[in-house]
Amino acid sequence: xxxxxxxxxxxxxxxxxxxxxxxxxxxxxxxxxxxxxxxxxxxxxxxxxxxxxxxxxxxxxxxxxxxxxxxxxxxxxxxxxxxxxxxxxxxxxxxxxxxxxxxxxxxxxxxxxxxxxxxxxxxxxxxxxxxxxxxxxxxxxxxxxxxxxxxxxxxxxxxxxxxxxxxxxxxxxxxxxxxxxxxxxxxxxxxxxxxxxxxxxxxxxxxxxxxxxxxxxxxxxxxxxxxxxxxxxxxxxxxxxxxxxxxxxxxxxxxxxxxxxxxxxxxxxxxxxxxxx
Amino acid sequence: xxxxxxxxxxxxxxxxxxxxxxxxxxxxxxxxxxxxxxxxxxxxxxxxxxxxxxxxxxxxxxxxxxxxxxxxxxxxxxxxxxxxxxxxxxxxxxxxxxxxxxxxxxxxxxxxxxxxxxxxxxxxxxxxxxxxxxxxxxxxxxxxxxxxxxxxxxxxxxxxxxxxxxxxxxxxxxxxxxxxxxxxxxxxxxxxxxxxxxxxxxxxxxxxxxxxxxxxxxxxxxxxxxxxxxxxxxxxxxxxxxxxxxxxxxxxxxxxxxxxxxxxxxxxxxxxxxxxxxxxxxxxxxxxxxxxxxxxxxxxxxxxxxxxxxxxxxxxxxxxxxxxxxxxxxxxxxxxxxxxxxxxxxxxxxxxxxxxxxxxxxxxxxxxxxxxxxxxxxxxxxxxxxxxxxxxxxxxxxxxxxxxxxxxxxxxxxxxxxxxxxxxxxxxxxxxxxxxxxxxxxxxxxx
Numbered sequence: 001x002x003x004x005x006x007x008x009x010x011x012x013x014x015x016x017x018x019x020x021x022x023x024x025x026x027x028x029x030x031x032x033x034x035x036x037x038x039x040x041x042x043x044x045x046x047x048x049x050x051x052x053x054x055x056x057x058x059x060x061x062x063x064x065x066x067x068x069x070x071x072x073x074x075x076x077x078x079x080x081x082x083x084x085x086x087x088x089x090x091x092x093x094x095x096x097x098x099x100x101x102x103x104x105x106x107x108x109x110x111x112x113x114x115x116x117x118x119x120x121x122x123x124x125x126x127x128x129x130x131x132x133x134x135x136x137x138x139x140x141x142x143x144x145x146x147x148x149x150x151x152x153x154x155x156x157x158x159x160x161x162x163x164x165x166x167x168x169x170x171x172x173x174x175x176x177x178x179x180x181x182x183x184x185x186x187x188x189x190x191x192x193x194x195x196x197x198x199x200x201x202x203x204x205x206x207x208x209x210x211x212x213x214x215x216x217x218x219x220x221x222x223x224x225x226x227x228x229x230x231x232x233x234x235x236x237x238x239x240x241x242x243x244x245x246x247x248x249x250x251x252x253x254x255x256x257x258x259x260x261x262x263x264x265x266x267x268x269x270x271x272x273x274x275x276x277x
Numbered sequence: 278x279x280x281x282x283x284x285x286x287x288x289x290x291x292x293x294x295x296x297x298x299x300x301x302x303x304x305x306x307x308x309x310x311x312x313x314x315x316x317x318x319x320x321x322x323x324x325x326x327x328x329x330x331x332x333x334x335x336x337x338x339x340x341x342x343x344x345x346x347x348x349x350x351x352x353x354x355x356x357x358x359x360x361x362x363x364x365x366x367x368x369x370x371x372x373x374x375x376x377x378x379x380x381x382x383x384x385x386x387x388x389x390x391x392x393x394x395x396x397x398x399x400x401x402x403x404x405x406x407x408x409x410x411x412x413x414x415x416x417x418x419x420x421x422x423x424x425x426x427x428x429x430x431x432x433x434x435x436x437x438x439x440x441x442x443x444x445x446x447x448x449x450x451x452x453x454x455x456x457x458x459x460x461x462x463x464x465x466x467x468x469x470x471x472x473x474x475x476x477x478x479x480x481x482x483x484x485x486x487x488x489x490x491x492x493x494x495x496x497x498x499x500x501x502x503x504x505x506x507x508x509x510x511x512x513x514x515x516x517x518x519x520x521x522x523x524x525x526x527x528x529x530x531x532x533x534x535x536x537x538x539x540x541x542x543x544x545x546x547x548x549x550x551x552x553x554x555x556x557x558x559x560x561x562x563x564x565x566x567x568x569x570x571x572x573x574x575x576x577x578x579x580x581x582x583x584x585x586x587x588x589x590x591x592x593x594x595x596x597x598x599x600x601x602x603x604x605x606x607x608x609x610x611x612x613x614x615x616x617x618x619x620x621x622x623x624x625x626x627x628x629x630x631x632x633x634x635x636x637x638x639x640x641x642x643x644x645x646x647x648x649x650x651x652x653x654x655x656x657x658x659x660x661x662x663x664x665x666x667x668x669x670x671x672x673x674x675x676x677x678x679x680x681x682x683x684x685x686x687x688x689x690x691x692x693x694x695x696x697x698x699x700x701x702x703x704x705x706x707x708x709x710x711x712x713x714x715x716x717x718x719x720x721x722x723x724x
Contacts, residue, residue: 029535030537030538078646078647078648079647080647080648080649080650121647122526122527122647123527123647124647125644125646125647125648127530127532127536127646128532128533129530129531129532129533129534129535129536130535130536131535175466176462176463176466176467177459177462177463178459178463179638181635181638182638182639184638185533185638185639186533186639189533231499232498232499232500232501232502232642233499234532234642234644
């Protein structure tokens, strides 16, 4: 029973999927991920989480979310400087403890780290084209599995984002008179899917209500599209998420709902605990 | 008059096979762009929003038949168009080409010698002008500017409707490939402008050039991209494109397609020096298929200050400025073969893609990364010792045979060539084929 209840925590599944993607990225697709960066990110993230837990006086050190953030950062962040890899992990986990409104952290940890480094340094970037279409089939299945396993709980963020972004891409193609192979190609982007399934879907940094989350995802999709196809800048979704994140407390204030808690044994009993994922 | 709607047309480069000593192995040959038919070459100089694009021109035929429609991301003026020097692109091609290097085994009988390689690692005629303008207006096309630059007559067009532009081009005896209208329409909606360049025969004969020089355009736009869709309309099968990006920070990659490094630093059999071109083409085709025909390949990424081994000298500061490297002062270092990094503040990325509309539906979008890791397509020949032996060299010969077998398998793997045919071309040391080379027959049936 204990095992069953542990497995109800969707983070285990996320860890498995992200690790698989990372392995494919390194072994099959040769992403050029330096193992030194991966280790640095993992260690810095856990150390920051530990420090934060102590300083915030939380009763229990929880390594899972920091691990997920580390995996996302390793998958998406490219840098030649090990110091920047460490800074990314520090910023990501640190932001969870430092930037909080009404007991919730505002920014998705990996997202805030990626954007900060990309804005401040020429030596950090995201290679959004590095997932070939060949790996996408397996990738799509893994993501679909994620939805099934979590019984589509809170999946409306991902679904709304992909639907709105897809509709905008197809709408643009129709307006331009472009063949449909163009929006199809734009949607078959590994970095976009990682973003949709593992970043924007983060229940901790999205609004508390389903309507709020749908509204939020729609906004992120619209801004992402504007950045990518009106301003012609790469990394539209990642930038759109950081720009929209400060609106979450506002949406929560208007649409009332309860905070998300990761499923874990006794989680309901300690409902007053302000979890930091 | 015939219009070739292509973004750029290929440049016929001459192959210089120089044998020169270099710092990392002995440079033997290079695989330059002349290996591939119909290869277009584009140099993209980019820093912030500023771009200078140089398009090589390999048009063969009557020059009065030549015209090219070039989409540009923004409105341009006369001073933004220039005619460049073909030799500079040829130099850039040579400098960045994949290369074959060779090493020689030392005398196996010379005990004291430790085998160690160095550094391992003018204005239009008035009447014609007036006629064109009035025809243009009635088609919903505005000729925004027109002038002669070098041997080219340049017309900068703006069209409110693409069918107007297409009809105007047809009226002026240009032949347009089918489907161009849709693409032109799409580009116009994305605020792109077009210019037409055709050869002014009179100017050309005055200038005395026997070939067409590359056209250069400098513009400021947030779009770091290369429009390739018009190029896919000429139903001539796949097109080869080389993009040389010159940037300040680091390597350039595509954001909407996979950028893949070609296999490099691989040992190949000695006979490859006679057929390096065939080897490289076969390897490129195999790798393209392996990537589902949807990848852009990285062939070279290096700081312009040096090279190792050098397929040609680095470009001089003067040549780089000719290509539009605007951030380089006039006191830059002249290109010399350098074994040690000499800061040039220019990073060159050579990308090679074989594309068609099916596999590359969208234009190429780029980004500059912070990666300054040097990469080159480098293939190595290790030559066996052929001198008179003054001792028993059977052990050495066995090790050479093993190496030769390994090289045969690597070559078969890279190119898809038949491993037995490869073995047939290898003079195995001691005249004996190694045991491992004689695969049982069943190993080959299902491969």
